[in-house]
Amino acid sequence: MVLSDKEIREIITPLLLSGAKMLDKHCPRCGSPLFELNGKVFCPVCEQRKKHGEVELKSVEENLIQKLNMLANTLPNDVNELRKYLEVMDMIITLLEKYKRMEGRK
Structure with a gap:
């Protein structure tokens, strides 16, 4: 920034x-x-950059968790659609893990 x-x-x-x-x-x-x-x-x-960066990471993390919850609460019955949902959920979890590692380095 x-x-x-x-x-x-x-x-x-x-x-x-x-x-x-x-x-x-x-x-x-x-x-x-x-x-x-x-x-x-x-x-x-x-200090301002650090504060702003933490806010950005938190909002990204919160948005990812919100999307993950939305997907988890609307799982389809169709196996092919379910597979797509699970792939997206796996990508979101991977991103969340990366953000957690980034937080740990600060």
């Missing part, structure tokens, strides 16, 4: 107004100025 200058200002401005101190050091990952608030030094841009 690439943030525009405007989005970066929208992240940084409230920090300055809340009393956070902009340091003369920059984030090695994104180059944004580091901030200090309540004794904690952090990069507000990376």
